[in-house]
Amino acid sequence: MVKTNPHFQQLDADYFFFNIEKRIASQKELYPKEHFLNLGIGDVSKPLVSSVSQAIALAAQEMSCKTTMQGYGPSQGYSFLKQAIKDHEYKTLPITPEEIFISSGTKNDTANILDIFSPKSRIALANPTYPVYRDTTVMSGRGGIKRNNGNYTRIVYLNCSEKNGFKPPFPQKPVDLVYLCSPNNPTGTALTFEECQQWVDFAQKHRIVLLFDSAYEAFITAHNVPHSIFEVPGADEVAIEFKSFSKSAGFTGLRCSYMIIPQKLRSEEGHSLWELWTRRQSTKYGGTSYPIQKGALATYTEQGQKEIREILTYYKQNASLLQEGLGSLGFKTYGGVNAPYIWVKAPKKLSSWSFFDILLEKTRIVAIPGSGFGSMGEGYMRFSAFADREAIQKALERLKDLKL
Ligand SMILES: Cc1ncc(COP(=O)(O)O)c(C=O)c1O
Known part of the structure; x- marks a missing residue:
């Protein structure tokens, strides 16, 4: 009888992103008319350049x-x-x-x-x-x-x-x-x-x-x-x-x-x-x-360099907007200057998942719980600059009214 690679049994079940999707889906079902803003996205959002x-x-x-x-x-x-x-x-x-x-x-x-x-x-x-x-x-x-x-x-x-x-x-x-x-x-x-x-x-x-x-x-x-x-x-x-x-x-x-x-x-x-x-x-x-x-x-x-630079500039400006915006709202942030990610400390010693739920339920914003990247990520969230500019601007507006 065939045996499998035993090391695979040591892996965590791959439920992290599944859990995120599940929570988003349940909120969307409850509030189908609400507009959700995805600031968790780790993939590019702009289409391929024409060159x-x-x-x-x-x-x-x-x-x-x-x-x-x-x-x-x-x-x-x-x-x-x-x-x-x-x-x-x-x-x-x-x-x-x-x-x-x-x-x-x-x-x-x-x-x-x-x-x-x-x-x-x-x-x-x-x-x-x-x-x-x-x-x-x-x-x-x-x-x-x-x-x-x-x-x-x-x-x-x-x-x-x-x-x-x-x-x-x-x-x-x-x-x-x-x-x-x-x-x-x-x-x-x-x-x-x-x-x-x-x-x-x-x-x-x-x-x-x-x-x-x-x-x-x-x-x-x-x-x-x-x-x-x-x-x-x-x-x-x-x-x-x-x-x-x-x-x-x-x-x-x-x-x-x-x-x-x-x-x-x-x-x-x-x-x-x-x-x-x-x-x-x-x-x-x-x-x-x-x-x-x-x-x-x-x-x-x-031409390729020119087109790519334009997109990178867009993402980089998103990163500055997010980092500065979150900072001015009182959040403690890291990163965002040399990377498309902003690492945000959850306020009031909230866990990553509690902060995730609050953001989702009170502001309809999605970010990624830091605990998914390792135990030291607990208490943090990853925000991404790959989101659309409009979504970032709206998210910052909504966060102004967030009461914790
Ligand atoms: C640190 C890091 N390395 C590599 C990758 C994947 O790169 P590629 O699309 O070239 O496989 C990612 C994607 O999110 C990443 O975050």
């Missing part, structure tokens, strides 16, 4: 012509896109196109990268965190057993709180891999150049590999926040970087991302991580489709 959709359509036409059709593509990505990424994102950095791997999403990349590391690797991650890092660690058998508080015995948690400005502290136990997310989901904070340097120094000293997720890099506005971990000297000996077209160019439904694995990066045994990942991809990944890579390429044309 990208046109490039995809053109590439699809190429596929239907004998002389221009493409079959299987390279599993590491087409060189036209790798070169464009090098020229635009890593122009002044010592990253080569060969060190860039095109893929179909940072979600899967940050999960799949664990394939090349020892099953015994100890993993550290922030609490609260993007849940994929935690669940994928558990699925791969590196999480250990789930404790009553929801934490796992083999995961080293880097607790983020108001005290440390929601910046992950260094692990106090030996670890092999650290997931870092900057700009951060859910707290909206970002690591400065200096803080990244400290992480690189720490990783060099303790021979750790940093898994640096920069899916929200396009939202950085501060000058002291690097746009790539490789701006930090020494990072090419200790870091793997993950970036995505999802949030920067509205590719959440198209799927295109990339990873940087420097050739210098070695394991303790001296194995090249670049070689292992190349090997892994050539076996398990068939490559991102040609039309989608052509669409991604179009984001680097002059």
